Amino acid sequence: FGDGAANQGLLMESLNISSLWRLPVLFVCENNGFSEFSPTDTVTSGVISDRARPFGIPVWNIDGNDVVEVxxxxxxxxxxxxxxxxxxFVEARTYRYSGHFSAEAMILSTPYRSDDEIEAWRARDPVARTRALLVDRGAADDSECEGIEVEADARVEEAVASGQAGAMPEPGTAERLMRAGS
Incomplete structure (x- = not known):
């Protein structure tokens, strides 16, 4: 779930019952700093992960852009x-490079984040940082990393093509298959 969803009552209910029943649930909050068009600190009181502490749930606050730490x-x-x-409970701090939907620039009179802010976070991109780490430690060279990226891109393109080529679901399935046991 994201930082915006952390402000919903469902999180507290889930923390409570999972703690009470000692359920093996790993809560992971992707805190990308924005809830829709609002910076998280303007709509969220305190530290999100602190909400788990009163239930006796252990908490980790991490850099979500550090693949090794994650x-x-x-x-x-x-x-x-x-x-x-x-x-x-794990709260992973990261950043959302793109907006929440493609027409933001047409709808919003002013952007809610600066180009400098976006570029500062791009400099901490987890894929680029991990690639540099692998090369620096001699675990892979640039050509191996390039090959992995080409293969990953191809797999994504294949998955998209497969999904687009598939038949559309029957409208009646909207009333079925939407919950466990249906």
């Missing part, structure tokens, strides 16, 4: 959940 934290938090100790 991986290590995920292993630790999942270990907690799988041990039978109950839920865990």
């Amino acid at each position: 991986w290590k934290t995920a292993l630790e938090a999942l270990g907690h959940c799988r041990s039978g100790a109950g839920p865990a």
Whole structure:
């Protein structure tokens, strides 16, 4: 869920019941700094992950643009959940490069973030940072990284083409298949 959804009552209800029943739930909040067109700090009181603490849920606050930190934290938090100790909560700070929808520039009189801000976050892009880390540590060279990127792009293009080529669902399925057991 995102930082905007953290302001909904459903989060508190989910934290409560998962803690009470010691459910193995890993809550991951992608805090990209914006809830629709509003900076998170203008619509959210306090630190989002602090909402889990009163329920006795352990919390990790991490740099969501650091792939290694995300991986290590995920292993630790999942270990907690799988041990039978109950839920865990990870708040990953990151950034949303694009807007919330394509027509923002036509609708909004002024942008809600600057080009400089966007570029500062682009300089911390997790894919580019991970590629540089792999090359710096000798785990891969530039040509291997390029090959991985080409393969990943091809797989995405294949998935999009497959989805677009598929038959549209029957309208009646809107009344079925929308919940467990249907």
